[in-house]
Amino acid sequence: MSSDTQDILQVEHLSHDYGEVKAVRDISFSVQKGTIFSFLGPNGAGKSTAINVLITLLPIQKGEVFVAGFNLRTQREQVRKSIGIVFQEITLDRDMTVRETLEFHGDLYALDNNLSSQRIQELLSLVELEDKASSYIKKLSGGMKRRLEIARGLMTRPKLLFLDEPTIGLDPQTRRKTWEYLRSVNAEGTTIFLTTHYMDEADEFSDQIAIIDHGKIIATGTPENLKNSLGEDILYLETSDNRAAEQILMRIPGVKEIKCTDRRMSLLSGTDGTHLLPHVISMLAGNNISVHSVNLKKPTLDDVFMHYTGKELRE
Amino acid sequence: MKIMKFGFFAVYKRDMRRFFRFKHQLLSSFLQPILWLGFFGLAMAGNFDRILGQNSNIPGVFEVSYLTFMCAGIIGATILFTNVYGGFFLLFDKNWGILREIMASPLPRRDLIIGIASAAVTKSWFQSLIILIFGLVLGVTFYAGMSPVRILFSIIGFLLFVAAFAVAFLCISLTIALKIDSPEGFQGISTLLTMPLFFLSNSLYPLEGLPPIMEAIALVNPLTHLITGIRYCTIGDHFSAIGMEVHYFPVDILISFIYLACFAGVMFFITLRTIEKAEIT
Numbered sequence: 017m018s019s020d021t022q023d024i025l026q027v028e029h030l031s032h033d034y035g036e037v038k039a040v041r042d043i044s045f046s047v048q049k050g051t052i053f054s055f056l057g058p059n060g061a062g063k064s065t066a067i068n069v070l071i072t073l074l075p076i077q078k079g080e081v082f083v084a085g086f087n088l089r090t091q092r093e094q095v096r097k098s099i100g101i102v103f104q105e106i107t108l109d110r111d112m113t114v115r116e117t118l119e120f121h122g123d124l125y126a127l128d129n130n131l132s133s134q135r136i137q138e139l140l141s142l143v144e145l146e147d148k149a150s151s152y153i154k155k156l157s158g159g160m161k162r163r164l165e166i167a168r169g170l171m172t173r174p175k176l177l178f179l180d181e182p183t184i185g186l187d188p189q190t191r192r193k194t195w196e197y198l199r200s201v202n203a204e205g206t207t208i209f210l211t212t213h214y215m216d217e218a219d220e221f222s223d224q225i226a227i228i229d230h231g232k233i234i235a236t237g238t239p240e241n242l243k244n245s246l247g248e249d250i251l252y253l254e255t256s257d258n259r260a261a262e263q264i265l266m267r268i269p270g271v272k273e274i275k276c277t278d279r280r281m282s283l284l285s286g287t288d289g290t291h292l293l294p295h296v297i298s299m300l301a302g303n304n305i306s307v308h309s310v311n312l313k314k315p316t317l318d319d320v321f322m323h324y325t326g327k328e329l330r331e
Numbered sequence: 332m333k334i335m336k337f338g339f340f341a342v343y344k345r346d347m348r349r350f351f352r353f354k355h356q357l358l359s360s361f362l363q364p365i366l367w368l369g370f371f372g373l374a375m376a377g378n379f380d381r382i383l384g385q386n387s388n389i390p391g392v393f394e395v396s397y398l399t400f401m402c403a404g405i406i407g408a409t410i411l412f413t414n415v416y417g418g419f420f421l422l423f424d425k426n427w428g429i430l431r432e433i434m435a436s437p438l439p440r441r442d443l444i445i446g447i448a449s450a451a452v453t454k455s456w457f458q459s460l461i462i463l464i465f466g467l468v469l470g471v472t473f474y475a476g477m478s479p480v481r482i483l484f485s486i487i488g489f490l491l492f493v494a495a496f497a498v499a500f501l502c503i504s505l506t507i508a509l510k511i512d513s514p515e516g517f518q519g520i521s522t523l524l525t526m527p528l529f530f531l532s533n534s535l536y537p538l539e540g541l542p543p544i545m546e547a548i549a550l551v552n553p554l555t556h557l558i559t560g561i562r563y564c565t566i567g568d569h570f571s572a573i574g575m576e577v578h579y580f581p582v583d584i585l586i587s588f589i590y591l592a593c594f595a596g597v598m599f600f601i602t603l604r605t606i607e608k609a610e611i612t
Binding site for chain 1: 338340341344345348349352353424427428429431432433434435436437438610611612
């Protein structure tokens with residue numbers, strides 16, 4: 017049972033099978049209120065199954081899930097009222113107008129008519145579709161459809177918004193714009209549960225990340241923690257005597273490997289490089305070797321993903 | 332509680348919007364039965380008159396033209412076709428993801444079906460009334476000798492029969508749409524279903540002329556009961572057509588209606604179970 021009220025989503029030992037195929041195997045994680053949480057995993061890792069269970073499109077087989085304090089097994093209607101969803105594929109009726117699409121969604125959630133039209137106005141201005149209110153969906157561009165779906169997901173002011181690949185197939189400018197909306201929505205208190213193929217997005221926007229593969233969660237943490245946990249920071253150094261520096265630095269515990277040329281040396285740190293760097297500099301200074309330049313390269317989330325799953329995320 | 336009250340209306344509103352939005356579809360759904368009545372009806376009526384000559388009328392029994400007899404059948408058949416294909420859009424909603432939006436919303440499944448079914452009933456009423464009016468223009472002698480009050484009751488009865496039948500076959504169509512993924516498959520099954528129902532009924536001819544096995548099947552065919560109800564409400568309880576005497580008793584009509592209503596109830600329940608079990612992902 018939930019003891020920490022700060023968690024908007026609590027997943028405990030969730031498993032889901034399709035007959036013999038175990039799509040999700042005993043995953044547990046929680047999402048804090050007001051944060052952006054990213055769920056990363058290669059195709060077929062169990063991501064979609066897990067999300068479909070969480071958004072009530074699949075029954076819950078094993079485990080316990082609490083969404084906004086409601087039990088997913090027994091309080092499905094309350095769970096449905098608490099969440100908003102932006103599906104991976106476009107799920108719009110081509111023959112309805114923008115306004116009708118939002119109106120219909122409000123009706124499904126039994127929003128009062130006045131409230132509904134007020135929210136439609138607000139959201140259309142948020143996603144900059146005010147002048148498209150009477151346009152048919154089939155006349156909209158891909159980016160506009162996406163923005164409309166985000167607006168739709170927000171119609172009911174959900175406590176938790178699920179975004180399944182919200183920016184897939186969008187051009188970089190539209191992606192950036194989409195993220196501007198999402199950030200402002202998040203800033204107003206909506207918790208965001210995200211899946212994405214874009215590592216840079218996950219890295220830049222998430223507070224917490226869970227990496228799933230073969231139906232299991234194999235790593236969780238902040239983007240920083242995950243990258244640091246690799247312990248493979250790369251230090252680029254230029255010193256007055258690279259060869260001598262190499263001999264000295266080899267003795268520091270935590271240094272995995274040094275590659276050295278006459279011009280510069282790169283040092284692969286076995287631990288968190290940000291903590292190693294001051295030590296490196298003082299050791300060299302103590303041996304009268306001057307440091308001309310330092311560059312610390314953190315591993316990217318791509319490296320992290322690669323490390324844990326052995327795969328690269330492809331689009 | 333609001334959801335209980337208005338939930339189905341969301342679905343109803345969208346459905347009706349779509350019904351009036353697609354002008355070509357709307358026009359053809361009205362035109363098709365009218366053309367059938369106009370061409371096939373008039374042609375057959377002419378031929379029956381030629382074959383039967385003047386000896387067809389039974390003394391003392393009110394005789395109606397073939398066109399009048401057939402008009403009720405065409406109304407019934409149109410309601411059948413419309414509703415058997417009525418679930419087609421659900422197939423698209425399913426394949427295009429809109430059903431995911433609906434299924435993930437707090438809208439009860441029951442309200443989803445009630446919404447679609449009530450829209451189907453509305454559409455069926457529109458269609459049947461338009462054919463009826465066109466029939467009257469062509470010379471169909473409905474409501475002959477009935478008082479205005481009797482006509483009013485007849486229209487209410489007529490609409491009730493149409494409603495029960497529409498719900499039943501729309502639910503069958505929805506169930507097919509939920510179980511099948513391809514439009515081709517859906518159309519194949521629908522056609523397979525409608526043809527025998529249409530010909531093994533009293534839509535174009537009285538049952539008395541059918542071979543015994545066909546007649547037995549026709550008697551359990553819901554379309555037969557719908558058309559019986561329509562004829563009772565529009566023509567009366569005792570008349571002759573194409574040389575055959577037709578005599579309806581109120582209890583037969585009541586049984587026909589109960590039969591249709593029960594059938595609609597069972598189909599509604601089956602559809603509800605199907606949609607509750609469906610995993611739309």
